[in-house]
Amino acid sequence: MQTSATTDTMRPPYPAESGAGVYSNKLGMWVFLASDVMFFTALIGSYVILRFGMTEPWAKPGAVLNVPLTGINTFLLICSSVSMVKAYAAIADGKKYFLRKVAGQTLQDGGLKFWLLITIICGAGFVGVQVFEYIKLVGHGFTPTGYREGSVLAEHALADPVKYGAGVAGMYGSTFFTMTGFHGFHVTCGVVSMLYLYFTKVLPEKYSPQDYRGIEVIGLYWHFVDLVWIILFTIVYLI
Amino acid sequence: MSTVAPVRSEAHDTHHAPMSFWQKYIFSTDHKIIGIQFLFVSLFFLLVGGLLAMQIRWQLGFPGKPMPGGGILPESMISGGVILPEYYIQLVTMHGTFMVFFAIMPLLVGVYANFLIPLKLGAHDMAFPRINMWSFWLALLAGLIMVAGFFVPDGAPRAGWTMYAPLSARPDLSGATYSQQLWSISIVVLGLSSVMGSVNYITTIINHRAPGMSFFRMPLSVWSLFITAILAVLALPVLQGAAIMLLFDQTIGTHFFDPVAGGQALLWQHLFWFFGHPEVYILILPAMGMVSDIVANGSRKPIFGYYSMVFAMIGIAFLGWIVWGHHMFMSGMNPTLGSTFMVSTLLIAVPSAVKVFNWLGTMWRGNLHLHVPMLNAIGFVSMFTIGGLSGIFMAATPVDIPIHDTQFIVAHIHYVLFGGSLFALFAAIPFWYPKMFGRLMDERIGKIHFWLTFITYNLTFFPMHIIGMGGQMRRIYDPTIYDFLKPQQPMNEFISYSAFALFAVQFLFMFNFLWSLKKGKVAPQNPWNDNGLEWSLPNPAPHGNWAPKTPNVYRGPYEFSAPEAGDADFLPQTKKLPTDRDPVPASISGGGH
Numbered sequence: 001m002q003t004s005a006t007t008d009t010m011r012p013p014y015p016a017e018s019g020a021g022v023y024s025n026k027l028g029m030w031v032f033l034a035s036d037v038m039f040f041t042a043l044i045g046s047y048v049i050l051r052f053g054m055t056e057p058w059a060k061p062g063a064v065l066n067v068p069l070t071g072i073n074t075f076l077l078i079c080s081s082v083s084m085v086k087a088y089a090a091i092a093d094g095k096k097y098f099l100r101k102v103a104g105q106t107l108q109d110g111g112l113k114f115w116l117l118i119t120i121i122c123g124a125g126f127v128g129v130q131v132f133e134y135i136k137l138v139g140h141g142f143t144p145t146g147y148r149e150g151s152v153l154a155e156h157a158l159a160d161p162v163k164y165g166a167g168v169a170g171m172y173g174s175t176f177f178t179m180t181g182f183h184g185f186h187v188t189c190g191v192v193s194m195l196y197l198y199f200t201k202v203l204p205e206k207y208s209p210q211d212y213r214g215i216e217v218i219g220l221y222w223h224f225v226d227l228v229w230i231i232l233f234t235i236v237y238l239i
Numbered sequence: 240m241s242t243v244a245p246v247r248s249e250a251h252d253t254h255h256a257p258m259s260f261w262q263k264y265i266f267s268t269d270h271k272i273i274g275i276q277f278l279f280v281s282l283f284f285l286l287v288g289g290l291l292a293m294q295i296r297w298q299l300g301f302p303g304k305p306m307p308g309g310g311i312l313p314e315s316m317i318s319g320g321v322i323l324p325e326y327y328i329q330l331v332t333m334h335g336t337f338m339v340f341f342a343i344m345p346l347l348v349g350v351y352a353n354f355l356i357p358l359k360l361g362a363h364d365m366a367f368p369r370i371n372m373w374s375f376w377l378a379l380l381a382g383l384i385m386v387a388g389f390f391v392p393d394g395a396p397r398a399g400w401t402m403y404a405p406l407s408a409r410p411d412l413s414g415a416t417y418s419q420q421l422w423s424i425s426i427v428v429l430g431l432s433s434v435m436g437s438v439n440y441i442t443t444i445i446n447h448r449a450p451g452m453s454f455f456r457m458p459l460s461v462w463s464l465f466i467t468a469i470l471a472v473l474a475l476p477v478l479q480g481a482a483i484m485l486l487f488d489q490t491i492g493t494h495f496f497d498p499v500a501g502g503q504a505l506l507w508q509h510l511f512w513f514f515g516h517p518e519v520y521i522l523i524l525p526a527m528g529m530v531s532d533i534v535a536n537g538s539r540k541p542i543f544g545y546y547s548m549v550f551a552m553i554g555i556a557f558l559g560w561i562v563w564g565h566h567m568f569m570s571g572m573n574p575t576l577g578s579t580f581m582v583s584t585l586l587i588a589v590p591s592a593v594k595v596f597n598w599l600g601t602m603w604r605g606n607l608h609l610h611v612p613m614l615n616a617i618g619f620v621s622m623f624t625i626g627g628l629s630g631i632f633m634a635a636t637p638v639d640i641p642i643h644d645t646q647f648i649v650a651h652i653h654y655v656l657f658g659g660s661l662f663a664l665f666a667a668i669p670f671w672y673p674k675m676f677g678r679l680m681d682e683r684i685g686k687i688h689f690w691l692t693f694i695t696y697n698l699t700f701f702p703m704h705i706i707g708m709g710g711q712m713r714r715i716y717d718p719t720i721y722d723f724l725k726p727q728q729p730m731n732e733f734i735s736y737s738a739f740a741l742f743a744v745q746f747l748f749m750f751n752f753l754w755s756l757k758k759g760k761v762a763p764q765n766p767w768n769d770n771g772l773e774w775s776l777p778n779p780a781p782h783g784n785w786a787p788k789t790p791n792v793y794r795g796p797y798e799f800s801a802p803e804a805g806d807a808d809f810l811p812q813t814k815k816l817p818t819d820r821d822p823v824p825a826s827i828s829g830g831g832h
Contacts, residue, residue, distance in 0.1 A: 019446035024366040028442040035434045035472040042480025046495065046506055053503055145492040146500075170500045174493035178484060 059165030080122030087115035268368035274354030300735025335400025358773035361449025377432035388418035404496030423486035451792035463528025481510035512563035526663030537613030538605030551590035611685035615666035622658025647707025673762030698737035
């Protein structure tokens with residue numbers, strides 16, 4: 001820096017802008033997640049308003065939906081969040097490998113390739129179980145328009161209108177499939193993105209402890225999707 | 240001392256390779272080209288929206304008379320030259336949709352956020368150039384889907400641009416099946432495009448400012464685009480969610496908005512206006528920001544009350560979230576809630592007035608240079624004031640009851656959208672035209688265009704206040720069917736003649752814009768003697784902007800007539816005076832950095 005006699009040395013040099021203090025990809029993902037929050041808020045808020053605006057009772061939890069199966073599915077998704085953290089921690093420590101033997105331990109030590117694969121498998125498993133659940137539900141007669149006429153569910157609803165929420169079947173189906181469907185779509189997008197990263201960046205070992213931004217950014221997204229599911233599971237399945 | 244900016248994406252390192260036509264102009268990731276793409280596409284939609292408006296005016300001015308040139312339209316729209324009621328409602332719907340979503344919004348945000356943000360911040364490009372490209376192509380796709388609505392069986396959507404349910408949700412009520420679905424799909428795609436764009440703008444503004452460009456040295460245009468992007472990122476997804484529910488109602492038989500099956504029609508209105516009111520500010524804040532830059536430039540004075548301008552915009556943006564109910568006073572909402580919304584709406588007048596007085600304070604005793612951008616900027620200030628005042632007037636629930644859904648509302652929205660946003664665009668387009676194309680738009684045609692537009696615009700929209708007070712409904716097909724509206728028919732005719740003149744005048748602008756592309760006067764590097772960073776680049780700005788270097792910023796953007804400037808009456812942000820010290824670089828963390 002040139003310092004001439006006229007330089008105002010009493011004034012401190014102006015700091016260059018540090019911005020948010022994080023790199024742009026991560027900041028961009030945070031902003032996108034804020035926007036996604038608003039998207040799910042629209043869906044969930046509408047659900048809450050529609051459900052409590054109903055004059056007739058809502059279906060009892062577990063009457064239509066298979067709560068234990070989805071409970072297991074929820075566990076699967078939470079596990080995938082854990083394995084995502086493990087993948088992140090692995091690459092931060094420079095563990096690019098799949099599995100490696102560690103002296104004195106029975107279990108092998110997992111690296112980025114291992115933990116991200118586990119995350120992908122858990123995520124794909126979640127989508128698979130959800131598809132299976134949808135097929136079963138539609139088979140029983142639960143559709144976005146309500147209980148299909150002549151189906152098992154329609155008969156149950158006739159026999160026990162309170163338990164099966166016969167009067168709200170249309171709204172139940174509309175909200176259930178829209179909310180869980182869009183969540184499933186988000187999970188699918190996450191799995192596809194992780195698969196892409198796995199083959200283009202992780203297997204060729206492009207990530208290093210100096211730069212693993214892709215893993216951190218997809219991890220943010222993944223935890224967000226997980227969090228949304230915990231809210232959805234609570235308000236759609238449990239109450 | 241190093242002057243390297245803190246964050247530079249690796250994507251910028253490849254910019255000097257020669258590019259094919261397709262890379263350069265079609266699948267471009269250069270923010271300036273994307274801005275220009277947006278400019279051409281949205282000016283086209285502005286023209287389409289204007290053509291639809293002319294047909295509306297023909298029907299209102301001369302109901303039952305054959306429309307000149309109506310013969311080219313098919314029988315399903317026009318019978319014996321006379322506009323059919325079902326075509327009229329399509330016109331009203333699509334005029335609103337095109338103007339709001341595909342003309343004004345992309346003109347303000349798509350064009351100027353893309354074009355100005357990196358140039359005014361000293362960045363080489365947007366933070367995510369490829370996402371930016373996709374944002375443009377998705378917006379174009381959304382526009383084409385919307386246009387396709389005219390060409391499907393039953394014609395364009397018929398539920399008004401606000402798509403109130405259950406009319407929009409049930410084809411048996413609206414009479415249009417496919418185009419209503421296309422509307423929903425188009426809005427979902429457009430929302431995606433808007434979110435992608437806004438993520439880019441926010442990230443770029445936070446992370447890609449040149450050394451020395453602190454938040455409070457940013458020009459107000461960038462501030463306004465920043466706040467707009469935050470609004471868009473939070474508001475558009477709500478509309479997307481609502482449009483998706485509407486689409487499901489229309490296609491797979493859900494019942495979100497159909498009261499017959501337990502849905503809530505009012506829910507659509509709440510969701511739409513929860514998006515819709517922030518959207519109003521998405522449509523005006525960038526205009527305010529750009530006008531602030533131009534008013535300071537045309538007055539050769541620092542902007543009056545820079546900080547209060549910024550905080551007024553933040554205040555408007557915040558209040559914008561809690562006023563949506565004022566669109567629904569007459570919808571059967573709880574009256575107590577209506578009072579709450581009335582108070583919050585009236586509050587918005589405070590930051591808006593702060594801005595108006597600051598513009599006046601800037602011009603007060605300034606050395607006014609009445610170039611075309613400045614004239615249009617003054618037009619903006621005066622017309623926005625009228626539109627804002629009628630806004631406060633309507634915000635009072637007792638007043639809203641009689642004038643709700645009348646032409647008064649139409650007058651108000653046009654005073655803020657045409658008188659506000661569009662005048663700001665007529666200011667911004669010639670102002671940054673040299674930076675885009677290297678040439679100046681013709682000054683004389685520009686001045687004639689301004690005065691003729693200003694006069695015919697007022698002759699068109701001001702009388703709408705009067706016939707609205709007289710009770711003429713907003714989307715009425717034929718006002719003469721009511722005896723109490725018959726005395727107003729001469730006024731309707733007058734409005735129509737003025738509207739045709741207003742439309743005709745816009746061809747001056749179109750001619751000026753297109754002619755100047757090739758034949759305009761070659762612009763000097765800084766034709767307006769402005770301080771902004773963008774004028775330190777040649778015209779048109781090269782690909783990569785300042786790359787590989789980054790400019791240093793030494794002061795705010797409004798140092799006009801500063802004593803330090805010497806003989807010139809402006810002091811560019813990049814000009815280093817002997818007393819200035821260079822900014823020091825900063826570091827970032829995370830992700831392995």
